[in-house]
Amino acid sequence: MHRKILLILLLFVFSDFLYAQCNILHDVFQDGEKVTYTVSYNWGPVWVNAGEVTFSAGQELYKGKDTYHLKASGKTFTSYDLLFKVRDYYDTWVDPVNMQSIDFRRYIYEGGYTLLNTLNFNYSNHSIISNTKTDNNPQRTDTVRLMPCSYDMLAAIYYTRSIDLSSLKPEEKRNVKVYIDDGYYDIAIRAIGKEMVENTDGKKYHCIKFAVKMVQGTIFRGDEDVIVWVTDDANKIPIYIEAKIIVGVIKAYLKDATGVRNPMKALVREKG
Numbered sequence: 001m002h003r004k005i006l007l008i009l010l011l012f013v014f015s016d017f018l019y020a021q022c023n024i025l026h027d028v029f030q031d032g033e034k035v036t037y038t039v040s041y042n043w044g045p046v047w048v049n050a051g052e053v054t055f056s057a058g059q060e061l062y063k064g065k066d067t068y069h070l071k072a073s074g075k076t077f078t079s080y081d082l083l084f085k086v087r088d089y090y091d092t093w094v095d096p097v098n099m100q101s102i103d104f105r106r107y108i109y110e111g112g113y114t115l116l117n118t119l120n121f122n123y124s125n126h127s128i129i130s131n132t133k134t135d136n137n138p139q140r141t142d143t144v145r146l147m148p149c150s151y152d153m154l155a156a157i158y159y160t161r162s163i164d165l166s167s168l169k170p171e172e173k174r175n176v177k178v179y180i181d182d183g184y185y186d187i188a189i190r191a192i193g194k195e196m197v198e199n200t201d202g203k204k205y206h207c208i209k210f211a212v213k214m215v216q217g218t219i220f221r222g223d224e225d226v227i228v229w230v231t232d233d234a235n236k237i238p239i240y241i242e243a244k245i246i247v248g249v250i251k252a253y254l255k256d257a258t259g260v261r262n263p264m265k266a267l268v269r270e271k272g
Contacts, residue, residue: 032259231266
């Protein structure tokens with residue numbers, strides 16, 4: 001019995017040690033940053049501007065704690081709604097020091113399918129409480145063990161921006177553990193190299209190029225990588241994203257970025 005108690009104590013101490021190792025230097029975004037993308041869809045031989053995606057970050061007092069409230073929304077344009085209407089909303093509250101998730105909320109409407117998912121990350125007892133409701137199905141509640149250095153979907157995006165991608169050698173990989181809907185997934189980030197990218201508005205940027213292995217069973221094809229080009233500067237803002245999904249190919253182009261934290265040193269040519 002004493003050995004069991006000692007083992008349990010050691011596990012909790014070791015778990016706390018592992019959580020402490022999740023700390024990352026956060027210096028890529030700030031309160032008030034807002035980044036917007038135009039999303040194009042491959043309609044046979046024609047590319048159609050189908051919708052818009054927006055990310056924003058704001059400081060907020062949440063449950064008595066200082067947090068970053070990160071938001072993301074994606075929606076199809078009205079002209080595209082008749083083909084496949086999308087209204088997706090994501091919210092997460094994260095610790096401003098280590099980017100660890102506190103609470104997460106996801107609501108999606110995609111072509112008639114709806115899903116509401118909430119996640120509560122409890123670090124005192126190392127657990128995640130997940131509530132999921134889809135269409136007319138009853139709500140399902142699951143409690144799972146909180147793995148060290150794991151994130152919700154939206155927090156993982158901002159965490160990835162905080163990684164020193166420039167230090168990764170070509171083909172070198174870094175895994176990010178993400179809890180999605182019903183389980184953990186190790187999302188592999190693979191460095192490709194550096195490239196100059198010209199955006200649709202004519203601006204050119206020095207970029208770091210990398211691939212992200214997505215989760216099979218979502219709208220992404222699990223056997224394909226999402227390719228991302230981010231600014232090769234302190235902001236690490238995605239400029240261009242290309243992905244194969246179940247029903248075709250999508251591309252996202254930077255439309256606007258305001259409230260960025262650092263000078264956009266990656267920008268080498270203004271429009272025109």
